[in-house]
Amino acid sequence: MLRLLACVLAAATGLPAPAADTSFLDGPQLGGQLLRNVVQVRTAEAGGEHGFGLVVGSDGRHAYIATAAHVLQPAGAAVEVVFCDGTPAAAPQPAQRLAGFQAPDQDLAVLRTALPAGYVPLERVLAPAAGIAPRQEAWLLGQEGRCGLVARSGAVAVVPAASPASSAGAGAAGAPAGLLRIEFPGARGGSSGGPVMSGHGVLGLVTNADDLAFSVLPAAAIERSLRSLGVWRLQEARNIPPTDPRAAEVDLAETLNQYLFGVRNLQQLLLRPSVPRSRFVAFANEYNAAVNRFRDARERHDGALARHWPAPVLARWQALRDSLWSVHQVIWRMNAADSQAIFDAQASPPEVRARMQELEPALQRLQSDIEGFLQQLARKEPP
Template sequence: MAATACRRGRLTLPAFLIALALAPVVGGRADTSFDTGPELGQRLLRDVVRIEARDLAEHGFGLVVGVDRDDVYIATARHVVARRAPAGLVEPERASHAIAVSFCALPGAPRQLAAMLDGFDGADDDLALLRAPRPSAYVPELKALAPAGKDGVGDQVWQLGRESDCVVVPTPGVIAGRPDTRHTVRVDLHGALGGASGGPLVSGYGIVGLVKRSDNEVIRAHAIAALAARVRALAGPPFLLGEAGNIPPGDPQAAVADLTETLNGYLFAARDLNTLLRQEIVPRPTFAQMVQRYNGSVNRFKAARDKYDGTLQRNWPAGTLPQWQALRERLWRIHLRFFGLNGQSTTTITGTERAPPPVREQMAALEPELAGLQSDIARFAEHLGKRSIDHAELSQ
């Protein structure tokens, strides 16, 4: 079956590139993701819980920072679960004995009773650490935190959770300054109001802080790096959250990472499939697995194909975008060679576990083009990587 398709339109792959996906893709996310801040926040709601201290008539949110077999460990703002005496009065802190947590990742699941963890002294910084039973169905998202230095002044951040809702609050705030000596980060957000205490703030790079208090103009949050260090210093509870591994599309480094991973992914998948089809014996399970990988690499290429044209034009020398356009056209022509295999050949391969001689000849003829593509990809990746980009100078 001959193949004709619009390069920018939707392409329906032939039978051998779709029907042989005999098993679903298994595994986690790619090493790097390229979500916007709200998209990343939506994923990280899995780590958020809603907290009610019923005997104090308080409510807020918390961030799951670790789990073990039986329990979850939750960081939150201390005033959500404990009440201090008014200024000028010397009275002991009144901790809640009726703390209920509900997991944003498990809507409708029973609430769990939680207790403040002894040994975590966070009163002076309005921080508390809770322990609650771990629901059997609960698995946290461990790729969650912004890397060090990715909480720059002027970056947008989003609240996860407000009032009674497990949501990414759509209006972003803006980081107004570096953490102070108490590790407090100020975020400007008109109309912030309350109801988000204890919940995380997320940027396009990951969680940057834990909300401690807010008013109509400003949110004050505890820097996530300082909170992580504090929890890790304890002997008992684990702190399991690591870097989110996300680069938002507005960061030129997203173009470097996404295009490099996309091109390498396609090259490896195409070479593996080409090598297999140059052999006489083609085991059916191996064929199915390699076709599935190839399909995934093509879909990722289609998603990234035009995505960074503006970024390359704005942030790299003038010849970079034409170089990328030529490279992607060459890759697409190679793809159409795979796409052009006819249905009879693929039926023979799957039925006999052998590649017909014409298929082996086509794949042998394709090998020099794949070698040329590999060289072009290496040159383009080197060209992309040579440009050092300072986070403070990013164009959004």
């Protein structure tokens, strides 16, 4: 991390570091984030149903929650929800069934409730429908009136025949038409209406359960039903679990491109005599974020590269990351006095411009090496 530069600029900007396009969390880590969109749902009458729901969007005043219709029994009973993330407090609040919405062929209903102060639901939530496949590990995000990732995981057993990921015979083995079947041996009930997730995001909502498996209404089907209401805001989570070989390819490509973008922007800016303060702050923050991401990814995928790619790929990555670090050391040598002088005068001193000019051949080599490595990385299709 470019600590000295970041320290000088920290008090001068509120600009956030650019967000990564893809995250690489394992299932439980992703589940901890997705709980922000999970609510408990229950009817206020004694003996009424209870379950969970998924916040699918908001309009600034209300949150909209998809849940299983049978959770709202008896019909006409008052309904209340509790947000699982505890923001601002885990207190029940009234919710109303959205008037006019009907899904006669689905166990699906939509609730509307006041948006809690300070609550902003996630939008990057969903698993890509085309990637849902048998044997993927799956988790419940609530059970028996308790929010949280259920410790016992399950697995996708049957994918609906309409899904691109479906295999021959999908839809059999007791799975109702159009529903996912998720095996949860030994799992208890009490999850109706709640989301089921894989390491790639939310798969859908629980509609029914037996001793061995849960029937799940796929998220894609829910989106089709809710599209006309204008309340659906969910997108793909864009998460790849670290055990998936694709994580190495995507993470390294994004990391290297982000670093090259960040270092080029900063170098080109500091080659100029005039350095606008706002641009210096923004480019320095972008560079800091890129270096931090590289630091985290530096050795993360060595095992995957060794297992799933030809041997020269790992060796090339190790050489490339050493070259990148050598480039970073030139930027690192920009000390606090240099940074403060640039920030105050909005100008790049001659010695800094000379250092940035001397960096050009190394940057050209680095760019060429990155292009070659990414081409080699992409040519091998991980299993």
